[in-house]
Amino acid sequence: MMRRTNNLISAINFITFLSSIPILGGGIWLSSRANSTECLRFLQWPILIIGITIMVISLLGFLGTCYHQSWLLQLYLLVMFLIIVTLTGFIVFAFGVTDSGHGQVIVNRLFLEYQLSDYSGWLKNRVSDPEYWFKISSCLRDAHACSGMHRTVQVPTTGMVVSESVDMFYHRRLSAIESGCCKPPTSCGYVYMNETLWNVNAGMLVNDIDCIRWSNDQQQLCYQCDSCKAGLLATLKRSWRKVSIINIVILIILVFVYVVACAAFRNDKRMDNDEAYREARMTKSRPGRFEL
Template structure:
C-alpha cells in the first residue's frame, strides 16, 4: 500500500514534469520570434521562470516519491501550491493587459492598420516609454523587421528587382510589425513607389495624423518612430501572449488535478506509515505465543 501511494506520487510528478515542457516551449517560442518579442525579453521571462519552477518542483516530488523522503514530498506540495497560484496570477495578468486592441479593417486592403489609441494599460505604457521604445525600435531595425517587405520580381534582362504593383501590395497580408513600422499609415495618402518607399501626395489629406510627418524614406528610419509601429508591436505581443495563455490554461488544469491527486496520495501514505509500527508490534508479540510450551 505504501509503495502504491508513493508510486502514484511519482507518476503524478512525472505528469507535472511533462506539463512544464509546453510552458518552457511557449517561453522559448516567444523569445525565438526575432521580429518582435526578442526586442521585448521581459515578456518571455515570466513564462520561462514558471516553466523552470514546475520542472524543478516535479523532479523534487519524483525524487521524494522514489526515495520515500517525507519532508521532500511535503516541501513539493507546499511549493506546488504557490506555483499554481503564480500561474493563475500570470494568466489573469496576461489576459488583462491584452484585452484591448485589434487591427482596423481598411477598404480594398488585405492588411490591417494599427493605432496606438486602441490600446491601454500597463503594456501600452511600457512599450510607449521613450527610453524603452528607443531600445525596441533599434532592436526592430537590427532584427530586419522590414526585410520581408521586398517581394518584387527580378527583371529577366537587367537582373534588377522590380517592385510589385501597388494593387498587388495592397492585397498582401502584412504582419502587424510590417503594417505599422514599414509603411506609412494609409490615411496619409502617400504615393506608392515600392514597398518601403512612399512619396507625399499633392494634398494634405490625413496629415492630422502625426505619423504622416514621422515617416521617412530613409531605410534606417522608415516608421520606427511612429505610433502605428508601437501599436503593431502591441498587436504582435497580444497575438503571441494569447496563444501562450491557451497553453498555460491547459497546463493549469492539469496541475490542479495533479496537485489534488498528489495531496490525497501523500495523506494516504502518511496514514499507512503511522499504522505500520502498530502492525509490526502486534506481529512480534504474537510470535512468542506460538513457540511457548
C-alpha cells in the same frame, strides 16, 4: 499498498515533469520572438522560471518517493501549490494586459491598419515610454523587421524584374509590425512607389503626427510612429494569447495532479500511522519476562 502509493506518486511526478516541457517551450518561443520581431525581452522570463521550477520540483518529488523522504514530498506539494497560484496569476495578467486593441479594416486593403489609441493599459504605457521605445525601435531596426517587405515581379513581355504594383501591394497580408512600422498610415495619402518608398501627395493629411514621422530613409521608415507601437502591441497580443492558451491546459493538468498528489500523500501518511499503531499494539501485546 505502500508500493501502489509510491507508484502513483512517481507517476504524478512524471506527469508534472512532462507538463514543464510545453511551458518551457512557450517561454523559449517567446524568447526567440523577443530576439527577432517583438523585442520585449522581459516577457518570457516568468514563463521560463515557472517551467524550470516545475521541472526541478518534479525531480525532488522523484527523490522523495525513491528514498521515502516525506519532507521532500511536503516541499513538492508546497511548491506545486505556489506554482499553481503563480501560473494562474500570470494567465490572468497576460489576458488582462492584452484585452484591448485590434486592427482596423481599410477599404480595398487586405492588410489591417493599427492605431495606438485603440490600446490601453499597462503594456501600452510600457511600450509608449520614450526611453523604452528607443530600445525597442533600435531592436526592430537591428532585427530588420521590414526586410520582408520588398518583393519583385517579372514582366512577361520584357523579362525585366520590377517592384510589385500598388494593387498587388494592397492585397498583401502584412504582419502587424510590417503594417505599422514599415509603411506610412494609409490615411496620410502618400503615393506608393515601392514597398518602403512613398512620395508626398499634395493632399497629404498633416493632422496625424505619424504622417510627419514617416521617412523614406530605410533606417527610419515609421519606427518612431504610434502605428508602429500599435503594431507591436497587436503582435504581443497574439503571442501572449497563444502561450496563455497552452498555459491554461497545463494549469488544468497541474491542478488535477496536485489534488491526486495530496490524496496520495495523505493516504501514505495514514498507512504509516496505521503501521506504527499496529507495531505499538504488537509490542504491547507481547508477554513480558518475570524474574524471581
